[in-house]
Amino acid sequence: MRRADRTDPRRACRRRRRAASRRPRERLSASDQSKLLRVSALRIERDGPLLRITLARPERRNAFDAELIRELTEAFSDVGDARAVVLAGDGESFCAGADVDWQRSAIDLSYDENVEDALRLYRMLATIDSCPAPVVARVQGYALGGGSGLVCCTDVAVAAPAAVFGFSEVKLGIVPAVISPFVFPRIGTAAARRFFLTGERFDAETALRIGLVHQLAADLDASVDSLVGELLSAGPEATRAAKRLIRERPDGERAARLAAKLRTSPEGQEGLRAFLDKRPAAWRSGSSS
Structure with a gap:
């Protein structure tokens, strides 16, 4: 009878599970931990006094959704003793505004739910705007709607010559109300009157002229690194x-x-x-x- 118990597959399975539970858990290597971090909507890297925060949804042109908004709010809520922060976007675009699926889910929200949804976005923008360390935006590709609003929350913005900007909300029958407190001080009322009302897209030269960005650079990384060097010299x-x-x-x-x-x-x-x-x-x- 005892011999039969030893060969019982169910008992053997339980013994293996108990043995496995007693084994020490393997610690993840730094490279494995890095791979796990990449699963999130952000990639956060510390390089000495510099903190790099990168929107990591390139397949969605780094468009906002609830998760990205939450992670950005958390990341900028505590930058520690970083002396400069570079905000960038993975892939071909900086941030193409609101994610289509996120917008679709908002259609059925009540008025009160829409208010809370908008407040989450506002709190994220306000957290970036009030970050104690200087924030540099590295802008390429599309920076539309909330993406342009995000640029307005940074202290200095460097853009690729081919970057495209716009406050396109009116094209969707809505208004850029949540980002407006950050956009008005950046580009002024005159520029806002045109681009808020038309919803048209505009090029990097126009963004430079109206003060949305501070510099155009064919080599974004070199220009951002140079700017960071100036910040760290202070x-x-x-x-x-x-x-x-x-x-x-x-x-x-x-x-x-x-x-x-x-x-x-x-x-x-x-x-x-x-x-x-x-x-x-x-x-x-x-x-x-």
């Missing part, structure tokens, strides 16, 4: 303070106090002494130029 605390200064626009007394605070800070003292001594400041020792 004092880390001063850079973050300068970004807050732009956002908060303090009055005379508050501005004077801010200037005094930075001048008397360890970083300010080091920067001034380095300038007078004609030597690189301490924070530049680990920066690439």
